[in-house]
Amino acid sequence: MANIKARSYAAQSPTAALAPFEIVRREPGPNDVEIDILFRGVCHSDLHPARDQRHNTVYPCVPGHEIVGKVSRVGKDVTKFKTGDMAGVGCMVDSCQKCENCNAGNEQYCTSYPTFTYNGEDEILGGRTYGGYSTSVVVDEGFVLRIPAGLDPAAAAPLLCAGITTYSPLHHWKVGPGQKVGVVGLGGLGHMGVKFARALGAHVVLFTTSPGKVEDGKRLGAHEVVISTNADAMKAQAGSFHFVLDAVSAQHDIDAYLKLLKLDGTLTLVGAPEHPLPVSAFNLLLPRRNFAGSAIGGIRETQEMLDFCASKGISSDVELIPIQRINEAWERLLKQDVRYRFVIDMASLKA
Ligand code: NAP
Ligand code: ZN
Ligand code: ZN
Numbered sequence: 001m002a003n004i005k006a007r008s009y010a011a012q013s014p015t016a017a018l019a020p021f022e023i024v025r026r027e028p029g030p031n032d033v034e035i036d037i038l039f040r041g042v043c044h045s046d047l048h049p050a051r052d053q054r055h056n057t058v059y060p061c062v063p064g065h066e067i068v069g070k071v072s073r074v075g076k077d078v079t080k081f082k083t084g085d086m087a088g089v090g091c092m093v094d095s096c097q098k099c100e101n102c103n104a105g106n107e108q109y110c111t112s113y114p115t116f117t118y119n120g121e122d123e124i125l126g127g128r129t130y131g132g133y134s135t136s137v138v139v140d141e142g143f144v145l146r147i148p149a150g151l152d153p154a155a156a157a158p159l160l161c162a163g164i165t166t167y168s169p170l171h172h173w174k175v176g177p178g179q180k181v182g183v184v185g186l187g188g189l190g191h192m193g194v195k196f197a198r199a200l201g202a203h204v205v206l207f208t209t210s211p212g213k214v215e216d217g218k219r220l221g222a223h224e225v226v227i228s229t230n231a232d233a234m235k236a237q238a239g240s241f242h243f244v245l246d247a248v249s250a251q252h253d254i255d256a257y258l259k260l261l262k263l264d265g266t267l268t269l270v271g272a273p274e275h276p277l278p279v280s281a282f283n284l285l286l287p288r289r290n291f292a293g294s295a296i297g298g299i300r301e302t303q304e305m306l307d308f309c310a311s312k313g314i315s316s317d318v319e320l321i322p323i324q325r326i327n328e329a330w331e332r333l334l335k336q337d338v339r340y341r342f343v344i345d346m347a348s349l350k351a
């Protein structure tokens with residue numbers, strides 16, 4: 001069967017700007033869904049591999065894993081989707097689907113490693129997978145999400161990564177009414193964390209390094225906003241939190257945030273800074289604090305999150321840009337200058 005050509009934007013080296021590049025998508029197999037990509041969120045995680053910060057990137061690298069579009073074709077055995085449906089793809093396009101984690105709906109923790117949407121091992125075409133900075137994608141229907149009718153497709157795109165990555169740990173650690181919850185860093189993930197923690201009924205405190213984000217933090221749902229560079233303001237919050245969600249993309253002082261937790265409180269790191277973050281043992285021992293991590297969420301949980309968003313009227317605050325401005329958007333992400341997710345209108349690549 002003939003494979004399909006698609007237009008994309010790719011990085012050719014760790015230092016190269018993203019530039020137009022033609023890629024090949026597979027012809028849809030019996031269980032595959034082909035999606036004509038309409039919108040695609042720009043995650044800080046697109047920068048880390050494109051800049052080879054984990055030293056495992058194979059170039060050319062086509063990032064992008066917050067994908068929303070219209071189903072353009074379906075394989076003969078596809079049951080969940082039909083042509084014209086609004087569909088989404090997040091960070092994974094496959095997993096072993098046999099191991100205990102996959103069987104429990106935790107495909108993101110597949111013991112053989114899931115196939116990530118970009119820079120993953122492409123077991124069908126060979127080479128590496130190419131992500132959503134492209135006109136189309138072909139994915140097994142088991143890894144395709146339904147976008148509920150009530151959600152704006154552009155504002156729904158960031159839910160496929162920023163949304164599920166913050167929703168999943170809040171659920172896992174049972175955040176709810178009566179709890180004081182901190183969210184650290186008001187970027188793409190952080191602003192969804194604030195919205196979800198508020199919707200789940202917690203008292204929400206945002207920690208930001210950007211004084212210019214205080215009003216937005218409150219508008220997005222925080223009851224309080226603390227400027228984390230203010231030592232007195234940080235001290236005033238010490239030992240009072242049940243849960244803290246840390247969504248910071250760069251090196252930062254984890255101990256300063258562990259100190260916020262009460263007895264048995266938990267800090268979950270979802271941010272992925274390039275270098276190790278030192279932790280003082282005594283900040284964990286006294287008073288019996290948990291330091292945890294979390295990666296995206298499983299497919300079932302991602303669908304649950306999308307349905308939750310539709311029922312509560314939650315979506316991402318987005319700045320829509322044409323793909324030709326992607327390099328500028330990346331520069332702005334590095335300067336903490338995003339309100340609060342860039343989303344690419346893919347019509348700009350098809351024109
Ligand atoms: P983003 O939109 O760029 O937001 C990151 C925020 O971190 C910034 O807006 C800023 O918030 C804060 N920050 C940045 N540099 C800082 C510094 N030097 N010191 C203190 N705070 C700083 O990024 P994102 O897309 O939300 O992603 C956040 C991180 O999560 C990235 O590392 C990304 O790779 C990772 N991630 C992980 C998963 C997962 O599965 N665990 C999934 C997606 C993304 P303030 O201006 O409010 O301080
Ligand atoms: Zn992401
Ligand atoms: Zn598995």
